[in-house]
Amino acid sequence: MLNMLENVPKTDPLAFPEQKAVIDRILEENRDLPGSVMVILNELQSNIGFISPTMQAYVSKQMHVPLQQIHGVVSFYSFFTTQSRGKHTVKFCMGTACYVGGAQQLIEKAKQVLGVDPGQTTKDGMATVEVCRCVGACSQAPVVVVDEDLHGRVRPTKLPQILRKAQQ
Amino acid sequence: MKYYRTHVLVCVDPECLAKGAHEVMDSLQDELVAQGLINEVQVLETSRIGSCHIGPEIMVYPEGVHYVGLSTDDIPYLVEEHFLKGRVAKKFLEPEVEAKDEELSAPTSKEVRVVLRNCGKIDPENIEDYIAEDGYEALAKVLTSMAPEQVINEVLASGLRGRGGAGFPAGKKWQFARAPKADQKFIICNADEGDPGAFMNRRVLEGDPHAVIEGMIIAAYAIGANHGYIYCRAEYPVAVKMLNIAIKQARAYGMLGENILGSGFSFDLEVRMGAGAFVCGEETALMASIEGKRGEPRPRPPFPAISGLWGKPTNVNNVETYANVAQIILKGAAWYASMGTEKSKGTKTFALAGDVNHTGLIEVPLGINMREVIYDVAQGIKDGKKLKAVQIGGPMGGCLPEAFLDRPIDYESLAAAGTIMGSGGLVVMDEDTCMVDIARFFMEFIQDESCGKCTPCRVGTRRMLEILQRICNGDGRDGDIETLEMLCKYIKTTSLCGLGQGAPNPVESTLKHFRHEYEAHIYEKRCPAKVCRGLIRYEIVDACTGCTVCARNCPVGAISGERRKQHVIDVNTCIRCGICMQVCNFNAIEVH
Ligand SMILES: Cc1cc2nc3c(=O)[nH]c(=O)nc-3n(C[C@H](O)[C@H](O)[C@H](O)COP(=O)(O)O)c2cc1C
Ligand code: SF4
Ligand code: SF4
Ligand code: FES
Ligand code: FES
Numbered sequence: 001m002l003n004m005l006e007n008v009p010k011t012d013p014l015a016f017p018e019q020k021a022v023i024d025r026i027l028e029e030n031r032d033l034p035g036s037v038m039v040i041l042n043e044l045q046s047n048i049g050f051i052s053p054t055m056q057a058y059v060s061k062q063m064h065v066p067l068q069q070i071h072g073v074v075s076f077y078s079f080f081t082t083q084s085r086g087k088h089t090v091k092f093c094m095g096t097a098c099y100v101g102g103a104q105q106l107i108e109k110a111k112q113v114l115g116v117d118p119g120q121t122t123k124d125g126m127a128t129v130e131v132c133r134c135v136g137a138c139s140q141a142p143v144v145v146v147d148e149d150l151h152g153r154v155r156p157t158k159l160p161q162i163l164r165k166a167q168q
Numbered sequence: 169m170k171y172y173r174t175h176v177l178v179c180v181d182p183e184c185l186a187k188g189a190h191e192v193m194d195s196l197q198d199e200l201v202a203q204g205l206i207n208e209v210q211v212l213e214t215s216r217i218g219s220c221h222i223g224p225e226i227m228v229y230p231e232g233v234h235y236v237g238l239s240t241d242d243i244p245y246l247v248e249e250h251f252l253k254g255r256v257a258k259k260f261l262e263p264e265v266e267a268k269d270e271e272l273s274a275p276t277s278k279e280v281r282v283v284l285r286n287c288g289k290i291d292p293e294n295i296e297d298y299i300a301e302d303g304y305e306a307l308a309k310v311l312t313s314m315a316p317e318q319v320i321n322e323v324l325a326s327g328l329r330g331r332g333g334a335g336f337p338a339g340k341k342w343q344f345a346r347a348p349k350a351d352q353k354f355i356i357c358n359a360d361e362g363d364p365g366a367f368m369n370r371r372v373l374e375g376d377p378h379a380v381i382e383g384m385i386i387a388a389y390a391i392g393a394n395h396g397y398i399y400c401r402a403e404y405p406v407a408v409k410m411l412n413i414a415i416k417q418a419r420a421y422g423m424l425g426e427n428i429l430g431s432g433f434s435f436d437l438e439v440r441m442g443a444g445a446f447v448c449g450e451e452t453a454l455m456a457s458i459e460g461k462r463g464e465p466r467p468r469p470p471f472p473a474i475s476g477l478w479g480k481p482t483n484v485n486n487v488e489t490y491a492n493v494a495q496i497i498l499k500g501a502a503w504y505a506s507m508g509t510e511k512s513k514g515t516k517t518f519a520l521a522g523d524v525n526h527t528g529l530i531e532v533p534l535g536i537n538m539r540e541v542i543y544d545v546a547q548g549i550k551d552g553k554k555l556k557a558v559q560i561g562g563p564m565g566g567c568l569p570e571a572f573l574d575r576p577i578d579y580e581s582l583a584a585a586g587t588i589m590g591s592g593g594l595v596v597m598d599e600d601t602c603m604v605d606i607a608r609f610f611m612e613f614i615q616d617e618s619c620g621k622c623t624p625c626r627v628g629t630r631r632m633l634e635i636l637q638r639i640c641n642g643d644g645r646d647g648d649i650e651t652l653e654m655l656c657k658y659i660k661t662t663s664l665c666g667l668g669q670g671a672p673n674p675v676e677s678t679l680k681h682f683r684h685e686y687e688a689h690i691y692e693k694r695c696p697a698k699v700c701r702g703l704i705r706y707e708i709v710d711a712c713t714g715c716t717v718c719a720r721n722c723p724v725g726a727i728s729g730e731r732r733k734q735h736v737i738d739v740n741t742c743i744r745c746g747i748c749m750q751v752c753n754f755n756a757i758e759v760h
Contacts, residue, residue, distance in 0.1 A: 035440070035458050035459045035460040037460035037461075038440070038441075038443070038457060038460040038461075039440065039441075039460075041443070042402070042443060045443070069461075072461075073460070073461065073462055076462040076619075077442075077443035077444055077463070078444035078445060079402050079443035079444035093364075094364075095364025095365055096364045096522075096559060096562075096595045096610075097364070097365045097521035097522055098364075099364075100523070100595060100601060100606075101522075102750075104745070105746060105747050105750075108723045108743065108745045108747070109721075109747065111723060112723035112724065132403070133446065133616075133617075134362075134363070134366070134403070135403050136361065136367035136403060136404060137271075137367065138364075138366070138367055138521035138527070138593070138595075139270055139271050139520065139527035139529075140270055141521055141527075156751070157216055157751055
């Protein structure tokens with residue numbers, strides 16, 4: 001564990017002073033909360049975009065919580081990711097309403113347009129494609145979420161236009 | 169080859185043709201000749217540019233400008249503006265669609281709004297709006313004139329049952345949590361709303377957060393708790409934001425914090441976020457998650473009322489359960505109990521989705537029947553199709569056939585029909601839905617979301633999923649149905665938490681009500697609804713006009729053919745996604 005923190009990879013957020021400052025601030029602000037680990041990981045995920053193994057080791061050391069436990073929590077929840085992602089995220093809802101509404105077709109169309117399957121990032125690093133379960137907009141199914149923008153009643157023919165935002 | 173600087177695509181789909189697309193196209197050509205631009209601008213036919221309602225429509229490339237509602241009279245102006253002067257002709261742009269609340273429209277005659285009464289009407293970011301609608305009046309009443317036991321009795325008498333799924337009487341739960349003596353007790357609001365197809369809780373949190381907060385404060389007073397948590401799923405950032413604003417305002421107005429409204433009672437509240445694990449909706453898993461651990465359920469008893477969050481007595485209720493409380497206190501238990509059936513009182517919100525004309529949120533008195541919901545409130549099945557099933561209760565619920573439409577919607581009748589009330593997701597499926605495929609879909613969901621702590625749930629659901637996948641692929645075998653039934657029983661009775669215990673429901677209910685579909689897949693290698701890809705193939709018939717739309721939309725390039733000649737599908741490349749059939753305007757693609 002200490003080893004990991006002595007040899008921080010050059011690309012790790014901890015190697016960049018500004019990002020490290022953000023991480024330290026998050027730790028500082030939340031360390032005394034009951035159940036702080038979950039809050040801190042959530043904040044790291046949304047502010048940094050992912051929680052690298054080195055970041056996990058750092059949280060473990062700062063919070064005096066065994067690394068194994070941090071890792072256990074990170075791997076349990078699907079929102080936590082351990083690798084950096086594309087500049088944009090394209091999420092296809094695969095909840096019941098969206099599935100019935102044709103989400104599968106959209107994923108196939110996206111594969112044609114972006115060249116990747118769900119869970120992958122395009123070669124140019126622009127877009128990460130994901131599937132998720134119900135974003136709570138079922139009356140507009142099928143739903144595609146590009147970054148923060150929700151698109152409802154998406155037809156395969158309209159998808160390329162929607163994806164354009166994620167390609168630049 | 170000629171080089172054109174601009175291309176104009178004119179939609180020639182039937183609807184646009186009927187509105188004069190060819191005339192528009194001809195006059196466009198004429199006008200381009202007249203204005204000397206014909207060598208720079210090419211006019212082409214295309215299809216499906218836009219919404220179909222406001223044709224004729226054209227698309228101009230490379231600018232990507234979309235003009236709608238054109239007539240031949242407009243063309244000279246358009247050509248001059250756009251092609252000669254290079255300005256976008258604003259008046260032909262697609263009109264901005266009026267912002268409309270897609271989720272919540274005015275109540276229909278069969279609806280009664282209690283939980284949703286303020287949603288969309290008040291500004292959720294302004295506590296004064298809520299106060300103007302009698303907000304926090306119930307809290308004042310409770311704190312100034314009611315003993316905790318009286319509050320509990322009122323809620324008991326109202327008949328309010330938990331809205332998170334199981335329907336346990338709220339008053340009884342509060343009694344249990346009030347009983348133990350402890351230095352600290354907690355109130356938790358379950359806002360994890362994980363059922364795919366449900367969004368009632370989100371809308372209440374976003375549209376009327378104070379109603380939930382007020383209900384929680386009253387519950388806290390009733391059981392003697394001083395701290396509370398709202399556990400909200402990470403997929404709901406707007407709800408989290410609204411809650412945080414509302415909590416801050418409630419504190420500023422003295423509704424939260426020390427010595428609330430001068431009564432000597434203190435209570436405060438914070439929001440905690442989930443991180444995308446469905447099982448965290450289960451109350452013991454939820455508490456583990458708040459404690460900062462993996463969200464794995466633990467056996468009950470002890471129930472949270474005895475030993476909950478950090479081992480302290482804790483009351484967990486759903487968003488909607490809390491949202492009812494203030495109204496019950498204000499209008500009285502008798503008023504609430506006057507709605508609903510003997511054992512299921514009050515109203516319930518549902519999220520209508522799927523193949524109905526009107527999707528969105530509704531709130532109806534319990535005891536209404538499904539037929540009224542689907543045909544009166546939701547205005548019937550889309551495109552004049554026939555109803556096949558209603559899925560209610562989410563992944564641990566079941567699918568009900570047409571024959572059950574006339575039974576009342578209440579906790580007991582639904583349980584008798586092999587499903588559960590659940591949190592309120594209602595997905596209506598028409599005749600084009602394959603019930604085996606739906607069962608497979610839910611099993612995949614469960615398999616994904618099983619926390620893996622206990623074997624029956626982890627391994628049993630995987631076995632079931634494998635069998636269902638096989639059946640959908642056309643490799644079903646004699647005996648599969650029986651194995652599925654055996655696994656259902658086994659998983660139901662031996663799983664630790666409600667997820668595993670309810671996981672077989674979608675399979676069991678479809679086996680019960682739609683057994684013939686399973687049999688068709690297994691014994692006749694046929695998917696009656698023509699959905700399961702292993703059992704169908706697409707074919708282009710002579711109605712094909714060679715419009716090329718399908719070929720351009722096929723995601724794997726399986727369609728070939730010359731313009732204006734019949735196209736063909738290469739069955740080996742085709743992945744049977746059905747997009748081509750959807751986009752073809754001439755009904756020239758059939759599925760067998
Ligand atoms: C797998 C699983 C998921 C659940 N998800 C939710 C949920 O999203 N929201 C909810 O309120 N209750 C959910 N529940 C039910 C809770 O365990 C608990 O019964 C409920 O929050 C109690 O509140 P109520 O009495 O007001 O219904 C879930 C249960 C299980 C087994
Ligand atoms: S039944 Fe499934 S989800 Fe529930 S505890 Fe067992 S493995 Fe986890
Ligand atoms: S079904 Fe899908 S893959 Fe097959 S030809 Fe049609 S569009 Fe292409
Ligand atoms: S199922 Fe896709 S938004 Fe709910
Ligand atoms: S009919 Fe022309 S765009 Fe739809």
